[in-house]
Amino acid sequence: MRRLGPLVLEPDPVPPPARVLGVSLFAIAGALLVAGGVFAAYGADPLVAYGVIVRGTFAGLREASEVVRRTIPLLLCGVGLALAFRAQFWNIGAEGQLLAGAVGATAVALFVPIPGPWVLVAMFAAGFAAGALWGLLPALLRLRLSVNEVLTTLMMNYIALYGVAWLIHGPWKGATQFGFAYTDAFPEAARLPLLAGTRVHWPTLAVGLVLAAALAFLLARTRLGFEVRVLGQNPTAGRYAGIDPARTLLAVVLLSAGAAGLAGVGEVAGVHHKLLDPGQVSLGYGYAAIVVAWLARGSPLAAVLTATLLGAIFTSGDVLKVALQMPFRVTDVFNGLILFFLIGSERLLAVRIRWAPAATAAVPAEPGVPGTPETGGGS
Amino acid sequence: MNGVTAGRSSHPPPEAGAPNGAPLLALRDITKRFPGVLANDRVTLEVRAGEVHALLGENGAGKTTLVNVLYGLYQPDAGEIVVDGRRVRIRSPRDAIACGIGMVPQHFLLVRRHTVAENIALGLPQEGLLRPARRVERRIVEFATRYGLTADPGARIWELSPSEHQRVEILKALIRGARILVLDEPTSVLAPQEVSGLFDVLRRMKGDGHAVIFITHKLDEVGAIADRVTVLRRGRVVATVPAADVDRRALVQMMVGRDVESTLPRARAAAAGEALAAEALEADNDRGAPALRGLTLAVRRGEIVGLAGIAGNGQRELVEVLTGLRRAVRGRVRVLGRDVTNRTAAAICDAGVAHIPEDRVHMGVVATMTVAENLVLRRYRHPPFARGPLLDYDAIMRFAREMIAAYEIATPAATTPVRLLSGGNIQRLILARELAARPGVIIAAHPTSGLDVSATEHIHRLLLRRREEGAGVLLVSEDLDEVLALADRVAVIFRGRIADVLPVGDATPERIGLLMTGQAA
Known part of the structure; x- marks a missing residue:
């Protein structure tokens, strides 16, 4: 127990949800404040910039739907990462898995003759499989050779990135694209329908929401979910309980990387309608999804909220670029600041702060222990 | 080596009350509160x-808690510490080190790849940047001979035994520079013969004017040293x-606040039929050594x-x-x-082996x-707790409530x-889970270590009841009193082999001690 003026700080290892929310909002506010400093340094009035952000993200249906459009890939990658993080598999490779999914979907759209509405189903299936495959290699390396997955999943991102670049400059370069490095445009049947009046490709959004609910159910109510939680919290106890870590980990990685693959399908089939430069397919969604999963503290349902928050940040990056001529990468600064503040505030979660002016005893209803005579004043 | 055995030392206790004068160290009205617990009360x-x-x-x-306050790891909520007549804040x-207080923790804090001298030089302020251990080596030899602490300054920590x-x-x-040395349960890592060696060291330190605080829950050691x-x-301080x-009985009464039956009710059950057998087992430890x-x-x-033995002789691997x-x-x-050789943990559990880790x-x-999820930790994959790929939380909760009561x-x-449960309750939970399915074999590793007298008693009774119901129990314990109180036969493990198996009637602490250290065939 410590004193800070009239406040008493007590350790409390089990934070109630309200405090988690409060501390998180406090951290985000701090990040916004520092971001204001960044805006000022860039020559923009922070208050104007905040106004631009608010108007550009919440003002109307069109603005809000842009947030949703950004949210979709963040949600799909984020719920998958939330699951992986629960199993203590540190998948940093959602970006590459997303790109692999985009490649899988493109292959089906351009080269596999499938009748009518089944094309989209086949594209989602191919995207999931391609993403899962991209996650499989790091998982196998970790299981067989204990290779750290943080490194391998990260490296796989670069392989995917250059793989896509090679495809669009080489074998898949579109005959009808006047020499630009794109594939040919997808046929009409391979494009996702949009919500009327917006650019929201709703089938992907639906898949993301269903997946969030399904993974939440998986964690809470199934044998596999139980195994994931045991292994994630205490691998030694998992071994003792007779859980096969290889089987569990493979299932987790396939689901996690597959979900990121679905995000890639949504981007090419719902937004671009072709495979193009990897930096345009994904604006770093796979990396931002790490923040989504971290903020959600491993809960797929909470990831719906945190993905929306990050979606709003991405959109605000867009509007800042248009309105104030800032580089789009200001969103990276935003994301970095938010992650920094959240991780930094983690310790606050385990502390309860109470208002207790020094005159009254710090310990209620316990006359046996007088208020600490000489530890007052803090240290 | 030493003829003196643990426990009943032949040394007469030195003049009770010991030297006169002001105390070297005084703790006054130390109070330390943790959320929900008053760990030290005045x-x-x-x-x-x-x-x-x-x-x-x-x-x-x-x-x-008290020695952690003394060593500066916790700050007391109230009270004062006086060293040599001077009030200090630690x-x-x-x-603490500056005040001349030294601590020998229960779990040693040594760098395993470094030498003895390097470990000792670590944290000494005045040592040079290069080869800091060189100058310290001389002092090691000097102190070692003065107190009978034989140690090779050049040996690497991982090569050494716990003692x-x-x-x-x-x-x-x-x-x-410690003049006040705190030893936290120092005998828990030692064989009986090694205990007397430690006591000799403590006596020499005492003779040299040091003060030793000796934490223990073993009554024999109080009388011995x-x-x-x-x-x-x-x-709170009882006295x-x-x-x-004071005699043993009086100490127990002070510790527990009541008399505890020291003998357990034991029907001499007729052992029959093989429950568990290990034949010519060979296995490696984590470092790949046999x-x-x-x-x-x-x-x-x-x-x-x-199963008695000094820690590190293969008990864990077995x-x-x-x-x-x-x-x-x-x-x-x-x-x-x-035959379950090299089957999975799940298969062996299902074959009827309970494991108290x-x-x-x-x-x-x-x-x-x-608590509920932990109660099904090893059986969640079987009905009624699992239905296909799903878990039946109603069944899990019903089972949990039964176990919590029983x-x-x-x-x-x-x-x-x-994590909000106490150690004793965690152990009860584990026993509930492991024993509820009436296993034919129970492997209990140090089932009562760190538990208080009443939790220990509860666990001993449970193990004895299962034995009467026909289970075969392998009890691995470093507490020889526990082994002798519960076991029908005592197997002594030394360097990965069973040195001998004795009926409990023939198993004296002296005999077991010799077997544990490889000094008897």
Whole structure:
């Protein structure tokens, strides 16, 4: 127990949800404040910039739907990462898995003759499989050779990135694209329908929401979910309980990387309608999804909220670029600041702060222990 | 080596009350509160130069909290510490060392790849940047000869035994200038013969004017080494008395607050039929060195076989091989007549083997998960708890409520996370889970270590009841009293082999001690 003026700080290892929310909002506010400093340094009035952000993200249906459009890939990658993080598999490779999914979907759209509405189903299936495959290699390396997955999943991102670049400059370069490095445009049947009046490709959004609910159910109510939680919290106890870590980990990685693959399908089939430069397919969604999963503290349902928050940040990056001529990468600064503040505030979660002016005893209803005579004043 | 055995030492206790004058160290009205617990309640303790002062109490009595306050790891909420007549504030171990207080912790804090001298030089302020250990080597030899602490300054820590690690920790404290040395349950890592060696060292330190605070919950040790003893119960000092003035019974009464039956009711069950058999087992330890070297051991139905030995002689590896957590390189394991060699942990569990693991917090439970989930940790995949790929939480909760009642697990609810439970209740939870399915074989590794007298008694009764119902029990324990109180036969493990198996009637502490150290065939 410590004193800070009239406040008493007590350790409390089990934070109630309200405090988690409060501390998180406090951290985000701090990040916004520092971001204001960044805006000022860039020559923009922070208050104007905040106004631009608010108007550009919440003002109307069109603005809000842009947030949703950004949210979709963040949600799909984020719920998958939330699951992986629960199993203590540190998948940093959602970006590459997303790109692999985009490649899988493109292959089906351009080269596999499938009748009518089944094309989209086949594209989602191919995207999931391609993403899962991209996650499989790091998982196998970790299981067989204990290779750290943080490194391998990260490296796989670069392989995917250059793989896509090679495809669009080489074998898949579109005959009808006047020499630009794109594939040919997808046929009409391979494009996702949009919500009327917006650019929201709703089938992907639906898949993301269903997946969030399904993974939440998986964690809470199934044998596999139980195994994931045991292994994630205490691998030694998992071994003792007779859980096969290889089987569990493979299932987790396939689901996690597959979900990121679905995000890639949504981007090419719902937004671009072709495979193009990897930096345009994904604006770093796979990396931002790490923040989504971290903020959600491993809960797929909470990831719906945190993905929306990050979606709003991405959109605000867009509007800042248009309105104030800032580089789009200001969103990276935003994301970095938010992650920094959240991780930094983690310790606050385990502390309860109470208002207790020094005159009254710090310990209620316990006359046996007088208020600490000489530890007052803090240290 | 030493003819003196642990416990009943032949040394007369030195003049009770020991030297005169002001205390070297005084703790006055130390109060330390944790959320929900008053760990130390106005504890007052005076330690004189030239005395060994035992601090006796059950687990949770507040002994460790008190010495952590003394060593600057915790700040007291109230009270004062006086060293040599001067009031001091100890904010960190660095302050404690500056006050001449040294600590030999229960779990040694040594860098395993470094030499003895390097470990001791670590944290000495005046050593040079290059080869810091060189100058310290001379002082090691000097202190070692003065106190009888034989240690090779050039040896690497990983090459040494636990008792040698302890000597290094004592040397480290002395060379840092400790006049007050705190030893936290120092005998728990030692064989009986090694205990008397430690006591000789303590006597020499005492003769040199040092003060020793000796934390223990073993009553025999109080009589053997202490000049005075302070008994703690529930955070309070019950009494401080000259050790020569109290007998065992009086100490127990002070510790527990009542008389405890020291003999357990035991029907001499007729052992019949093989429950568990290990044949010529060979297995490696984590570093790939052989840990089991052709170990053969059998446990019959309806008997408890106690496995005694000094830690590190293959007990852990044996338990792990028997429960499917470690591969046997050679040899066979049979459970209730079925060969289960190198089967998975799940298969061996399902074959009827209960495992009460040594490290109950890190292996036995998932601390962040609920009591109910932990109660099905090893059976969640079977009906009624699982239905296909789904878990039936109604069935899990029903089972949990039954177990909480039957095994007297003190928990606010079945949905409480296990980390909020006390050690004794965590162990009750593990026993409930492992014993509820009426296993034919029970492998219990240190089932009562760190538990207080009443939890220990509860667990002993449970094991005896299962034995009467026909289970074969392998009891691995470092507490020889426990082994002798419960076992029908005592197997002694030494360097990966069973040195001998004795009927409990022939198993004297002296005989077991010789077998444990490889000095008898």
